[in-house]
Amino acid sequence: MSKPVVHILPKPEAAAPQASTRKPRRRAYLTLARASVIVAGIGLAVVVPLGWGSWVAGLTNQTTNNAMLHADTTPISAEIEGRITRLSVADYQAVKAGDLLMQIDPTEYQARVDQARAGADSAAAAIHNIESQIVLQHRVIEQAEAGLAALEADRERIDSENQRQTTLKQGGWASGQKLEAAVADMKRIEATIVEQQAAIAAAREQLNVLATQAEQAEAERSSRAAALKLAEIELDRTRITAPIDGVVGVSGVREGQYVRAGSQLVSVVPMADLYVTANFKETQLAKVRPGQAVSVQVDTFPGKVLTGHVERLAPATGSVFSLLPADNATGNFTKIAQRVSVRIALDRDPELEGLLRPGMSVEATVHTDRDASADTQLAQIR
Numbered sequence: 119m120s121k122p123v124v125h126i127l128p129k130p131e132a133a134a135p136q137a138s139t140r141k142p143r144r145r146a147y148l149t150l151a152r153a154s155v156i157v158a159g160i161g162l163a164v165v166v167p168l169g170w171g172s173w174v175a176g177l178t179n180q181t182t183n184n185a186m187l188h189a190d191t192t193p194i195s196a197e198i199e200g201r202i203t204r205l206s207v208a209d210y211q212a213v214k215a216g217d218l219l220m221q222i223d224p225t226e227y228q229a230r231v232d233q234a235r236a237g238a239d240s241a242a243a244a245i246h247n248i249e250s251q252i253v254l255q256h257r258v259i260e261q262a263e264a265g266l267a268a269l270e271a272d273r274e275r276i277d278s279e280n281q282r283q284t285t286l287k288q289g290g291w292a293s294g295q296k297l298e299a300a301v302a303d304m305k306r307i308e309a310t311i312v313e314q315q316a317a318i319a320a321a322r323e324q325l326n327v328l329a330t331q332a333e334q335a336e337a338e339r340s341s342r343a344a345a346l347k348l349a350e351i352e353l354d355r356t357r358i359t360a361p362i363d364g365v366v367g368v369s370g371v372r373e374g375q376y377v378r379a380g381s382q383l384v385s386v387v388p389m390a391d392l393y394v395t396a397n398f399k400e401t402q403l404a405k406v407r408p409g410q411a412v413s414v415q416v417d418t419f420p421g422k423v424l425t426g427h428v429e430r431l432a433p434a435t436g437s438v439f440s441l442l443p444a445d446n447a448t449g450n451f452t453k454i455a456q457r458v459s460v461r462i463a464l465d466r467d468p469e470l471e472g473l474l475r476p477g478m479s480v481e482a483t484v485h486t487d488r489d490a491s492a493d494t495q496l497a498q499i500r
Contacts, residue, residue, distance in 0.1 A: 417481075
C-alpha cells in the first residue's frame with residue numbers, strides 16, 4: 119500500500135509586517151482616548167464646583183420635586199374625663215365649625231353645676247340679708263338720735279327749772295329741797311344723754327361691721343359665681359365640637375370608652391386651606407422672594423397646573439430643626455447642599471376643589487421673574 123503524502127506549505131511572509139503596524143496605531147488611539155477622558159474629568163471636577171452653583175442660582179425658574187401638599191390639621195383632645203356616650207360623626211366625614219362630634223356623659227358635670235348654682239344662690243341670699251341688716255341698723259340709729267334729741271330737750275327744761283329754783287331759793291321763796299331735786303334731775307338727764315350718745319356711737323360702729331360683712335359676702339358670692347362658671351364650662355366641654363370647617367380623620371375612640379383629659383380623640387383637616395411645602399436646595403434660593411409666582415403640578419393629576427405664590431421661607435435649613443443636628447466640627451466632613459422649606463400659598467381651583475389631599479407629592483416651580491400680585495395666570499406646562 120502506498121502511504122499518503124502530506125505537503126507543508128510555507129507561511130506567507132508578506133502578512134507579518136502588516137499586522138505588526140496595526141498594533142502601535144491601536145495603542146496610540148487608546149492612549150489618546152484615555153488622556154482625553156482624564157483631561158475632561160479633571161476639567162469637570164474643577165469647573166463644576168466653581169460654576170455650577172452660580173449657574174443654578176441664576177436660573178429664572180427654580181424647580182423641585184421635594185414638595186408636598188400640607189394642611190394645618192387640628193387635633194382635638196378631651197378637656198375633661200368621662201365616658202363617651204355618643205359618636206355623632208363617622209370617619210372621613212365633612213363637618214362645619216360647631217358641629218357635634220361626640221358626647222361625654224354629662225350627668226356628673228350637670229350635678230356639679232346644680233351644686234355650684236345652689237352655692238351662688240346662697241351667697242346672694244346672704245348679701246340680701248346683710249343689706250337688710252344695714253337698713254335696719256340705719257333705722258335704729260335714727261331712733262336713737264331721736265331719743266337723744268328728746269333727752270336734750272328735757273335737759274333744757276330741767277336746766278330752766280334748776281335756774282328758776284335757784285333764783286327762788288335766793289329770794290327765800292323756795293325750799294332747798296326743791297332745788298336739790300332740780301339739781302339731781304339735771305345730773306340724771308346729763309347721764310342719760312351720755313348713755314344715749316354712746317348707744318348711737320355703738321350703732322354706727324355696727325354699721326361698719328355690717329359693711330365689712332357685706333364685703334365678705336360679696337367676695338363669697340363672686341367665688342361661688344366663679345365656681346358656677348367653671349362648672350358650666352366643664353359641662354359644656356362634655357360636647358366635643360368641630361373647631362373649624364373640614365373633614366374628620368379616623369376617630370381614636372368608640373362609644374362607651376372612658377377617656378381622660380388630654381386624650382386625643384380625632385383630627386379635623388381643613389381641606390379648603392391647603393398649601394405646599396417645597397424643600398429647595400440652598401443654591402436655588404438666591405432669587406426666591408415672598409410674593410413670586412409659583413406653578414405646581416400634582417402627581418395625582420398629571421398635566422394639571424395649579425398657581426400660587428411664595429408665602430414665606432423657613433428661618434433655617436431642615437438640618438437645624440432635626441432631632442440630632444449634624445456636628446461639622448468633626449474631622450470627617452462632606453459638604454452637602456442643604457435644603458430650606460418654602461411655604462407656597464395656592465390659588466383656588468374649582469376643577470380640583472375637594473380632590474386635593476394633604477401629603478400628595480407635587481412639583482413646584484418658582485418663577486423668580488414674576489410677581490403674583492400682577493397677572494399670575496400661568497399657562498399649562500406639559
